[in-house]
Amino acid sequence: MRHSDLKTALTDRAAKVFIGVLFSAVILVALLNLLVPVDSALHVSSYTVTLLGKYLCYALLALALDLVWGFGGILSLGHGAFFALGGYAMGMYLMRQIGDRGVYGNPNLPDFMVFLNWKELPWYWQASDHFGLTLLLVGLAPGLLAFVFGWLAFRSRVTGVYLSIITQALTYALMLAFFRNEFGFGGNNGLTDFKDILGFSLQADSTRVALLIATALALAGAFVLCRWITGSRLGRVTLAVRDGESRARFLGYRTEHYKLWIFTLSAVLAGIAGALYVPQVGIINPGEFSPLNSIELVVWVAVGGRATLYGAVIGAILVNYGKTVFTGVMPEAWLFALGGLFVAVTVFLPQGLVGLASDLLKRKRRTPPTAPQTTNKESPHEPA
C-alpha cells in the first residue's frame, strides 16, 4: 500500500464517509419512492429503486473481487461463477416459494421439473424450502467451491495468468453444465417467475425498498469487514504475498493458507451479492456464468482503482451506470465504449479513477513535488 502512514487515520474516515454517502443515497431514494406521490416531480420510480439495488449488488461483487485481486494479487476471471451460485441458491428458494401458483399448479415441483416429467424433488433442492438453510447455502455453495478450487490451485502454486485462465475455464465449465436440463436448475431458461420472498410480494414497492436497504446493509457490512481484514495482520501478510510471494514464503508464512482464506471469503461475499441480486432482477440463468460477465467485473474494479475497496464500489457503479445510459441511447456503441475502457484504463490509468484523483490531490497539496513515493516498508512479522 502506498499511503501507509496515513492509512489508519484514513481508514476510519473513509469508512465513515463511505457509509454516510451510501445510506444517505439509499434512504433518500427510499423516501422519495415510498412517501412522495407518483405524480410528483420528486417521485423516484420503482425501476430506479431496483436499478440502484442492482448497482449495489454489483458493487458488493466488485468489492469481493478487489479483496482477492487488489489485496491478494489473485486475478480471478471466474468470480461471476460465485455470484451466480449464490444467485441460484436464492433463486431455488424463491422457486419453492411459488408453490402451486406455477403454470402447472404442481405444489411439489417447480414448473420446469413438471415439464421435464420429473417425479420428485432432487436432494439438492431439499434445503431450499427454508429461508435459513437457503442463507446457509448462499454462502456455502460458492465458499465450498472456492475452498476446494483454491486449495488445489494454491497448494500446487498455480499463480498469475495460469490461475486466471483456469478460473475462466471453471466458470465456462459451470456455464455449460447449468445450460443442461439434467442438472436440475432450469437449463437454458434458468429460474424465474418468482412471486414472493418471506411472504412479501416481490412486485410491491415496499419489498423492493426493503431489498435495496438490505443490499446497502450488506455492502456496508462487507466494506467494514474488508477494511478490518486488510488492516489486520492477516491483511498485511496477504499484501506481502501479493508483492513477493516467494519472499513471504521464505519468511516462514504458509502463503497458500492466506490466499485460500481470502479467496474463499471473497467467494462468499460474491455469493451474497448474487443472492441479493436475484430477487431484485427476478431471474437467474446460466448466462450469469459466462466468462464475459466475470471479465467485465474485473474492469469495474480496474476503472475504480485496485486495492482501495471504495474504488471498486465507485467503479462498479460508474461503469454500470454508463452501461445503462449507453445501452439506452446507442446500444451498438456500448461494446466499443467498454472495450475502449479496458484499453484506456490498463494503459493510461493503472491505478484507476481513485488513483488519478489522489494523484491530483497530492499535486495540489505539495506544490514542490517530493521524491517519488517509496514503497511501504512493513515491520517484519513473526511467522504465523
Added chain:
Amino acid sequence: MPRVLILLLVLIGASGLARADLHEAVAGLGSRSFDDKAQAIEQIARSGDPQATVILDALESRELVEDRANQRIVLGEKGGDGWVLKDPISGEALGTVGSRDARPVVINNRLRELIHNLRAVAALASANPLERRAAASQLVGNDDPVVLDALRERQREEDNPLVSGVIDTALNIAVLRNPDTELAVRLNAIDAVAGSLEPAVRNVLRDRFSETDASSEKRAAQKALASIDARAERYQMADTLFFGLSLGSVLLLAAIGLAITFGVMGVINMAHGELIMLGAYTTYMVQQIFPQGHEWSLLVAVPAAFLVSGFAGVLIERLVIRFLYGRPLETLLATFGVSLILQQAVRLIFSPLNRTVVTPEWMSGALQINPVFSLTFNRLYIVFFALAVFLLLQLVLKKTRLGLQVRAVSQNRNTARGLGIRRERVNALTFGLGSGIAGIAGVALAQLTNVGPNLGQAYIIDSFMVVVFGGVGNLWGTLTAAFGLGIANKLIEPMAGAVLAKIVILVFIILFIQRKPRGLFPQRGRAAEE
C-alpha cells in the same frame, strides 16, 4: 480397356438398328398400366442407346410428357406458360404447347426403383472402378433376377478385386435369400460374406439365424454376425479417431498462433479469437470479390487472411501491448477490450448474422472406405493443412533469422537486446506472425462452421487450454495437447454427449494444471522463471 472399347463400339453399332425398337418402347410409356410401363422402361434401358439415359432421367424428373394433341410421348420442359417440347430420340425441337395440352408421364415408386436399379446396372460397365464399386454397392441386397443376371455377367469379366468382392457379396446374399439353396452352398455363402460390413449382409444373416432349422447354419450365421460386429466396432473406433484427429487439428490451428504470442512472447492475447474471426471474414470477403472463383478462392484467402490478421496483430502490439510488457494481467485485460471492439466492429460492418462461406467442390464429399467408415474430404484436408502450418511455423522459428531473434528475445530479453537485436521490431513481427497464423486458422474454420461475430469467442478458451496443457513455450507440446484433447473429447462424446464431454475435458485440464502447473512439457532453464 480394349474390351470396354469393343463393347462401346458394339453398343453404338447396335443403336442404329435398335432405333425403331426404342420408338416403340417410348410409345409404350403412354400406357396406363404400370406393368406395361415397367416393360417399356426395361426395353429402353436395354437398348444401349445414348439417348436412353436422357429419357429415363426425364421420366424420373417428370419432364417426359404426353403430347395430347398428337398422342405421343416427348420430352417437355416447363417454359413460359406452357411446355417446350422436344423429340425424345432425335432431340429436335417440336415447338410449344399450352400447359393443359401435355401432362407428365406418371410413375410410381416401383418404377422409380426400377430406373434406379437399371441405372446401377448400366454403371456396372463403367470404366472407372470406383463408379463400378459404387454401383455394385447399390445393388447389394437386390433380389431382382434382372439385376442378379447383370451382376453375374459383370463378375465374369471383372478384374478389380474390390469391385468383384462387392459383387460376390451381392450374389451371396441372393443365394442366402433363396429358400431353395442347399445347406452346403448356404454355409459357403455365409463364410464368404462374413467379413462384409454391408447392412444387407447383417440383415440376411439375422434372418438366417432366426429362420434356419439346421444347427450348423445357425452357428455359422452367429459366428459371422459376431465377426461383422467386431469389425464394424473397429471401424467405428477408426471413425471416432478420425473425428478426434480432425477436432485436434482445428484446436491446433486455433492454438498455434496463441502458442507463439503467449508461449514464446509471454503475452496473453485475449483478442486471439477475434483474429481468427478476422481470417474467417477475410475468406468470406474474398469469395464475395470473386463470386465465380469458389474453387480456387481459398488459395487467395490463405495469404489474404494471414496479411489481414497479421496486420491487425501488429497494430494491436504497437498501440496497446507495447506499453504493457512484463504486466501479463494488464495485457490480458487490455486485449480483452480489443476483442470486444473487434467483435462489435464486425457486427456493425457485416451485421450480427452469420455468413456462410461456400465450400469448394474438391473439399466436399467423402472418401468411402467401407459402409461404416468414410473420411470426409474437408476434415481430411484440415488435418493436413494444420500439420503443414505447424511444420512451416517450425521452419520459420528454427531456420530463419527472424526465428532466431524471436527465440533469443523469448529466452532473455535483456541479453538479446545487448546482442543488438532490435527488440521492438522483433516483438511486433512475432506478434504479427502469431496473429497471421490465427487468420489462417480462420480460413480453415470458415469451412467447418458459420462465420459470425462470435466465432472467435468459441475458440479462445479451448485455445488457451491447449497451450497451457501442452506447456507454454513448447510448440510440440501444443501439437500433442491439441491432438490428445481432440481425440479424448471424441472418445468421451459417445458416452456422455458433446457438452458433458467438453465439461469433463475442462475439469480434467483444471485438475491437471494443479498437478503439473507448467503443462505436459514444461520449459526448462531461465526462461521458465517468470
